[in-house]
Amino acid sequence: MSDIADRVKKIVIEHLGVDAEKVTDNASFIDDLGADSLDTVELVMAFEEEFGVEIPDDAAETILTVGDAVKFLEKNAG
Amino acid sequence: MVSPLGGNVDTSWKNILDGKSGASKVSNFQVDDLACQIACQIPRDPSVEGYYNPDDWMEPKEQRKVDDFIVYAVAAADQALADSGFKAETHEEQIRAGVLIGSGIGGLQGIEEAAHTLADKGPRRISPFFIPGRLINLAGGYVSIRHGLKGPNHAVVTACSTGAHAIGDASRLIAFGDADVMVAGGTESPVCRLSLAGFAACKALSTSYNDTPEKASRPYDTNRDGFVMGEGAGVVVLEEYEHAKARGAKIYAEVIGYGLSGDAFHITAPSPDGDGAFRCMSAALARAGISAADVDYINAHGTSTMADTIELGAVERLVGDAADKVVMSSTKSCTGHLLGAAGAVEAIFSVLAIRDGMVPPTINLDTPSVETKIDLAAHKAKKMNIDVALSNSFGFGGTNASLVFRKVAD
Numbered sequence: 001m002s003d004i005a006d007r008v009k010k011i012v013i014e015h016l017g018v019d020a021e022k023v024t025d026n027a028s029f030i031d032d033l034g035a036d037s038l039d040t041v042e043l044v045m046a047f048e049e050e051f052g053v054e055i056p057d058d059a060a061e062t063i064l065t066v067g068d069a070v071k072f073l074e075k076n077a078g
Numbered sequence: 079m080v081s082p083l084g085g086n087v088d089t090s091w092k093n094i095l096d097g098k099s100g101a102s103k104v105s106n107f108q109v110d111d112l113a114c115q116i117a118c119q120i121p122r123d124p125s126v127e128g129y130y131n132p133d134d135w136m137e138p139k140e141q142r143k144v145d146d147f148i149v150y151a152v153a154a155a156d157q158a159l160a161d162s163g164f165k166a167e168t169h170e171e172q173i174r175a176g177v178l179i180g181s182g183i184g185g186l187q188g189i190e191e192a193a194h195t196l197a198d199k200g201p202r203r204i205s206p207f208f209i210p211g212r213l214i215n216l217a218g219g220y221v222s223i224r225h226g227l228k229g230p231n232h233a234v235v236t237a238c239s240t241g242a243h244a245i246g247d248a249s250r251l252i253a254f255g256d257a258d259v260m261v262a263g264g265t266e267s268p269v270c271r272l273s274l275a276g277f278a279a280c281k282a283l284s285t286s287y288n289d290t291p292e293k294a295s296r297p298y299d300t301n302r303d304g305f306v307m308g309e310g311a312g313v314v315v316l317e318e319y320e321h322a323k324a325r326g327a328k329i330y331a332e333v334i335g336y337g338l339s340g341d342a343f344h345i346t347a348p349s350p351d352g353d354g355a356f357r358c359m360s361a362a363l364a365r366a367g368i369s370a371a372d373v374d375y376i377n378a379h380g381t382s383t384m385a386d387t388i389e390l391g392a393v394e395r396l397v398g399d400a401a402d403k404v405v406m407s408s409t410k411s412c413t414g415h416l417l418g419a420a421g422a423v424e425a426i427f428s429v430l431a432i433r434d435g436m437v438p439p440t441i442n443l444d445t446p447s448v449e450t451k452i453d454l455a456a457h458k459a460k461k462m463n464i465d466v467a468l469s470n471s472f473g474f475g476g477t478n479a480s481l482v483f484r485k486v487a488d
Contacts, residue, residue, distance in 0.1 A: 017139035041206040049203070 004051075004077060005070045011046045012066060015039065025067035043069075051077040079157065080130055080150045081310040081423055082118035082413050086157060089128025090423075091430050094412050094438045095459040099292035101306050101414055107271055114283035116291035117269045118308035118414030120150075143207035144216070145185030146267035150311035150419075151217035152224065155179070155261050159225060162315035163327060164259055166226050175259040176229030177218040178248040179313060180240040182418025182473070185212030187270040217265050221313075229257040235418070237473030238379070240264045241312055242421030242481050246336035248316050258321045263313035263422035277307065280346055282383065295415075296442035297380035297408035298390065298454055305381040308414030312422030314429075331429045331483040335368070335468075337361030341476025348385050348472060352392030355379075358478035359396050359468065366482045368466065371400040373482075375437055375462075377428045377469040380408025381415050387448050389470065394450060405462065407455035411441040421471035425481055428467040432485050435463050 009023045016033050029035040029043060044060045047053075047069060053076050055063070063069050079086065082100025083093035093100075100118035109115040121129045132141055135153035155177075159165070166172040192208050210216055215233035222231055230251050234244040241264025248262035277283045284304040287294035295306040322329055339361065341354035348354065363370060376393060380386050386408075397404050409427050416423055431437055436459050443456035453460075469481045 015139070017137060038206040038210075045203065045205065054202070 002070070002074065004073050007050055008047065008066060008069050008073060011050060012043065015043055015046055023066055025065065025070065027066050028064055030064070047073060053077050079310070079312050079423055079426055080120055080153050081416070082120055082308050084121065084128035085130030085153070086128055087426060091427065094409055094427065095436055097412065097439045097441045097457060097459065099295065099412055099441060100308065101291040101294055103288065103291055104269065109274070112271065112274050113278040113285045114274055114304070115288040116284070116294055116306060117274070118306055119269055120309055144211040144220070145188040146309070147181050147184060147265045147311070148211065148217045148220055150267060150309070151179050151263070151265035151313065152220050154263060154265065154311040154313035155221040155225070158313045158315050159261065162317075164315060164317070164325070166259070172226050172228040174229055174257055175227045176231055176251065176257045176261070177222045177227050178230065178232045178234065178244050178251070178260055178262045179218040179221060180234030180236070180244045180264050180418055181214045181217060181266055182235065182237045182240050182264070183266065183268055183273065184214040186268060186273050188212045190270060190272045221261060225261070227261060230260070234264070236477040236479070237475055238415065238417050238420055239471040239473035239477045239479040240418035240421060241423065242425065242469060242471035242479035243338070245314060245316065245333070245422060245425050246338070246479055246481055249333040249336060252316055252318050258318045260316045261313060262316055263311060264419040265311035266417045266419040267309050268307055268417055269309050274307065282346070283307065284382065293442055295382045295411050296444070297378065297382045297386050297411050297440055298446050298448070299443050300445040300447040302382040302386070302447070305383055305410065306414035308416040310416050310423060311419050312426050314422070314426060329486045331432050332486050333481065334484045335362040335366030335480070335482030337363070337365060337480045339478045341478065343476050346474050348388050348476065350388060352388045352395070354476060354478045355389050355392035355470065355472060356395050359392065359470065359480045362468065362480035362482045366484070368482070370397045371403070373397070373404055373466050373468050374464040375428065375431050375467040376404060376406040377424045377431070377467065378406050378408045379470045379472045380410055380440070382410065385472070389472070390448065390450060390452070393452065397452070401451040405437050405453045405455055405460060407438055407440045409438050411439070411443070421469065421479060424469050424471070425483070428469040428481070429483050432464045432467050432483060436461055437464070
């Protein structure tokens with residue numbers, strides 16, 4: 001597992017208060033991890049803060065699962 | 079109830095009757111440059127009996143999203159509903175049960191922190207929970223969501239009269255037929271640098287007792303010099319009388335009177351003639367259909383400011399020849415001033431005074447600043463039968479509310 005994936009999962013666990021084993025690559029923030037639309041906005045902000053990147057709104061809308069976030073950040077995080 | 083004297087109503091009431099002060103030096107943020115360095119803060123230390131643990135009432139991940147005033151309201155409402163035995167289970171029960179919880183200021187601390195974030199990091203770093211976690215009516219919003227209360231959902235913002243207005247207005251919603259049950263009260267989490275600085279600038283806070291905080295809140299005393307800020311929440315379950323009887327509810331007391339008035343005088347100072355307070359109490363007694371001589375106990379607004387004697391004068395005018403019969407005390411001498419929560423926690427203390435036949439004391443009243451025939455219950459709680467209690471709340475902006483409670487015959 002990449003360093004980025006570890007850091008993403010840590011943020012998801014902290015922000016959504018979910019068990020680590022539920023935070024798989026395929027886990028959907030809303031359908032599987034109990035997030036609402038405001039939670040997902042806050043998650044994206046936390047990713048921006050952690051990785052020092054800006055995630056534009058249209059890109060944020062495509063980040064629906066843990067794996068989506070990892071993939072986006074692997075490609076865009078410096 | 080969550081108060082500076084305990085994380086629940088039993089501990090708070092016991093400590094009040096014992097004449098304990100909830101005041102201490104503030105140690106969780108910088109105060110050395112503030113004129114007032116003391117406050118009445120909720121006990122969070124597990125070694126204190128009846129301490130408050132927010133995790134008992136809301137998950138830590140939810141607490142991060144909201145200011146403390148919302149967590150306090152959730153805690154107080156959970157306690158009140160559990161004590162009442164009422165649960166809104168059917169659709170019909172849900173739509174007939176509502177919430178009316180107010181706050182004087184709301185999420186001041188969160189607004190202060192977000193302003194720093196905005197200045198330091200820019201608008202993209204403002205949390206989506208910033209707004210819903212500060213809005214005053216979200217205290218009631220959270221309570222309604224938790225307990226499925228789908229009736230009237232309302233909030234009051236009338237400074238230090240908020241808690242009393244909330245209970246009074248909620249009782250009217252029931253009397254008017256809008257609901258059978260109302261979860262009502264006030265909540266406040268004002269203890270932060272911004273609010274200590276702001277209230278001190280208004281010359282409202284005590285500043286001479288930073289080294290002896292337990293002496294600072296001293297209503298009616300010659301050496302009083304301002305109020306001590308407090309935090310917490312008071313929430314009650316109000317219920318239509320027949321509805322409560324039908325389900326065999328434990329009834330603490332009946333709300334028989336509620337009066338409101340405005341001073342139309344000054345933004346922070348009460349009218350010196352006390353006319354607003356007098357008209358407010360008179361209206362509450364008229365609504366109750368009783369005379370001033372029927373009132374046994376008055377829970378005063380009594381903040382430990384210059385306004386104490388104005389209220390006292392208004393009460394003397396109200397009770398007239400019955401002045402030597404009525405007992406009045408200020409529980410703010412123990413709790414400090416809980417601002418928007420004050421009227422609600424004091425309504426609860428008034429009701430418990432009726433239940434237990436105990437007048438809570440006015441502590442630190444060493445040298446009364448004026449002579450009066452009214453017994454101010456200095457220093458020690460007083461045992462006496464109380465059939466009727468009146469609770470006063472007066473707020474910045476010249477907003478006044480009085481509630482009257484009566485013992486319910488067995």
